[in-house]
Amino acid sequence: MSLFKAREWWSCKAGTDETYDYGCIKVGIFNEDTNSKIVVGSHSGVLRIYNPIHRDELSDKSITNYASDLLLEKSLNSSIIQVEIGKFVSTSTLDHIAILFSQKLSVFQLTEQSGVTEHGRQYELELNYEHNLNRPAFNMCKGQFGGGKSKRDDAREYICVQSVDGVLFVFEFERNSMVKSIPGCYLAGPICYLPRYQTLAISSDQGDKRDLEASGTTSSRRVLPEWSFNIGESALSIKISKTKNAYSILCLGERNLFCLNDHGQLLFMKKFEYNPSTFITYETDQNNDGIRYIIGTHSRTLFINHDSNIKWAAHVEQVPVQLEICTIQGIRGMICSLSEFGDVQCYYLGTDPVSTTMPLTSSSRIDVSDAEQGLMKLQKEIKLAMNDPSLVVKRKSNAKMTISVEMPSEKNSFSMADEIQFQDSDPVPSLTVKVQLRSSEAVQNVLLNIHCHTPICAKPNEIRFGSMGISPVQTEVTFWMKDDLTPTSLDVTLTVTFNTSDKLSENGQNNLISGRYFGTGGNVSVMASKSSQKYRFQSDSLANIWLFSQFLIERLSSTNSSIEFEYGEPLPYSDYFEIIDRHYELRIECEKINEMIDVCSKQFRAIQKRLLNKFKDKTPTLLDNLDVLLENTHHQIVALADHYEQIHLELHNCSHQLSCATKLINLLLKISVNMSNDDERLLNSILTPIVNDDNEQGWEEYVDASLTFALRTMLSRSSTKGDLIPASSATFNNSTLNIDVTKLKKRIQMFCDRLEKGASLTSNSSSVTFEEKNHDDHQVPKKKNIINGVKPVVQHRDVPSYDNNDQMENKLLPMNEQHSDYDDET
């Protein structure tokens, strides 16, 4: 992140497809020519020496490499690890080039042979001496090892080479004066020469920086650290900075920069929020009172620092692997950088803003009138779209949706049933129905929902049509039985929703009846009496009768509208109450198990918490068998849950039975007293056949409350029958256990009795309409009755339409128990 760019003064590209690393560039002056030369050695073994000369702005920018800038290019046939410039030859005070190869150290002299003209100048590299190394070299540093003892010594510089495994070779010119290995070093790190104590600063691979005494000639002992400082990360580079009176060591780590004095004490450190790649220290001539250094980062920024403050940040084009500060053509403080792929650049700090790539926006000039027209058009479209009836919610819609259902003549030849939850050897029969949707106008988001009652299931149960035109849409839906429960109803509700938010629903009817229920195996038989017009239902369960009786009535009345039904028997209370008892018991059991699970899981959590505390404790203590307890509790919970599942399934089953039975009771009540349709609806809501076990409030509570209310108000014998008396005493308790089932049963019985005596639910005048069994004027005249029950009898008075029996595809089973209590009203 920088505000300004570093300005490029000179640049060139050294070689193609060659790589460079730290150490591959040096800037120096080799002869009388004071212009600094840049020496670059690549990993491919090519040494290049440049003489940077600034070109005018006017000259062609596209050419970056000028032939005359390159003084020398020579392949040395072995990869160059590091280049160093210094006074490495005893006989000369000129600077020489030391080049470190992987197995060899060579010192060259650069000589110039002047020609007649400027172009005639020739540069040559002359080998001065070379040392073969028996270990692979890692890096090197120069320094006046052994101290500047005499005047002459000031001018000489020795070379110290470090091998990859941490062995130091010190070369005094042509002589190898010392070989020492650093103890405990596996991988070499950066090194640097400290002039004051004639020591080497070495960062070892384990991340701490150590200072090793390396007395040039006399040392015979092992190399021991003078002091060491732990920086806790691996060092990238070490440099020395000379301030007024002291040397300080700067060490660039991967995430921090450390500045130590030469006794190994931390002066300051600096944490980076970027990834540094390289750094260099430099001194200025005047006002030399701080440590100055430049850090190059992988985010292509140069940070110029003074002590621990950032003074300037400049953006560069390439990630630098090495920086050099030099004086070129008399310009001091030129920053010379080398990138990984050989881009050599000389920068100075300028105030060019960083040209960040702004996102392009279509900058073509807009014709205002055109744009306005376009905008108008678009806005009109948007407006239209917003008002489009097919898109947006519309309150008054006259779209009409018609659903027609086409029943197949017979069931599928192959069962399409899927996901059946009971075992049966026979394939479950299935029925595929064609559903056709027809709409009077185009609608959108049409969704067809098929809802059927639990044991029956439909597939697909939700069909999405997207949009629909006037042409009809057809689809197929398959029905089959999923659970082995007694079906409560064969009604299917088809609901179509579309974007007018109106719901149209039509009920399609389809049916499949047999004498034996699929799955449950409940048997029902319908017998028609030969002598009297009675039907007689027999079954081993009250619930099973419901569907058959319902359909019988329906079909009989459809064939002959003048048919009349009657039921003269007492209602089958005992069987009904049995089912209620069973249902109630199961509910209580469920609740009990729930409570136990609650207790167990509380215990489980408590144990967990104590165990956690024990584990967190500093001093480990015994577990006190808590683990065993934990496991046992877990098993208990799982067992309880399994049990619960089982009970719940049973409860579900029982609820269905209860629902069936309630419907049957209601039906019987209705036909026995010839109830009006309004009354029937009320009855169905009071003694509701909807049994829902998922709520807190169960069927018993609901029915109890509504019964109490009904008995107190509409069916009340007192004079205040018309008034609505709030059912204050009704137990609205949510708890299952608070309901008294015997009371409930009594209430049901009382309720039914009163109804049978002719009390009406709708009319406030609850005068006994005992005799009034005919003529619901607004109804289809259907009189005559069917009577049924577990031990029941059906009477059929008027039209002996026995052939109706044939319509029921059934397996009539032999009656289990014969009852002779035919109601001989005929």
Add this chain to the structure above:
Amino acid sequence: MRALTEQLYVDEVEAADDGLADLLDENAFANIPLPGTSMRQPTANPNATAGPTGPSPAMRPMTQSGRPITGMIRLNTQSTQGKSVENALKTARTSTAARPVTTSTGRFMRLGTASMLSSPDGPFIQVARLNFQKYAKSQALARPLFEHLFYHVNDIGSALQLARLANEATENKDWYWLVQLGKCYHRLGMFRDAEKNYLSALDIQPMVDIYLYISKVYTRLDQPLLAISKLTDGLTKFPQEPFLVQAMARIYEGLNDTINCMNQYRHVLKLDNTNVEAIACIAANYFYTDQPEISLKFYRRLLQIGCVNSAIFTNIGLCCFYSQQFDMVIACFLKALSCANEDIERSDIWFNIGEIALYTTEVNLAIQCFRLALVYNNDHAEAYNNLGLVELQRNNTDIGRAYLQTAQSLAPHMFEPQYNYAKSMHQQGDLQSSFRAIKSSLELYKNHADSKQIFDELTKMFAEL
């Protein structure tokens, strides 16, 4: 090995996402802390009786955890730092923010597995087969190995084992191993042990990182003041370190102490004037304290130093608008839209455009913009709120109410939809719902005058009944 580690290196100072499960532990001292000493009171300031020191929530939007929005997205700002588990669970589950953060370990585990997947030949080092005893003796091997275990393999248990052995080998003298032990304990959630190790490491060698680590521990232990005092200690040792100041600023921000926070961020900028976080935070603060011109300068600076993203352009656009430099507004938003890479960003940009359209009374445009915002991010509660208001104004009460209710359910931390709902209900005469909504609005923001007014009116009316 080091290269593999570097691939996945996350500065431990930055990376700490408080998990939901972390709320379950009882490390915090007081359940009902004194005001200003705990970070666990999300809306400490607006409800404080002493009067708010910073901008009120009416001016400055909140993040989903009920903290004033900050200038920069950090790992921690997103997390649910609710008061309690219940609150954390209650935060609306929207697709992006306020994901009910699972435990921190789970998150780090994912980092670890991701690294495993990337190496096709299986893990680089079979951790189970290592003999830590042997490696711990050799410092040169133990350190890279530890970092590999900690960052790459993400096997904190083994790393801890190695660190412990190495620490024994160095006889508690090496600060490096003490810090690493502390880091391991920190990750494992044993904050007291971590604190101990950090403190002894500080005794041996003070380092910037250690100060940051220990302040992190104290923050986790919900002792922000102690954390600040530690950081101040660190600053006396390293007076020029922007990181320490920045950490302090963040803590102050967490405490809703805006004044101190801004001072600290300014200090950061004095030390390092390219610090993006500091610039962004100061800019955001100026913006929300009604000085968009100054804020604009800071954002421009950010743009100049190379932060080019849609958020900056949006912010500049908004600043321009509020400082009445209308010529730039559209251009900025256009640029922001072309910069945006993610749907969330786009939805925010469209929301802001819609906001501007509202101020310029372009109701239709505003509706279109809010709808676009909802297209990109269907959980944009603010957009729902504004849409609701616009619809209410156009007398589409049903739709408006539905929008407001959606906003309420999406952002239980915002008082605006509650207040708006209450007001519209009040106008329509549904006093009961109005009362209910106004109560929850006041719960969220105690000193909201308009809410109070409606509340008083309603209570008076109810009392009369």
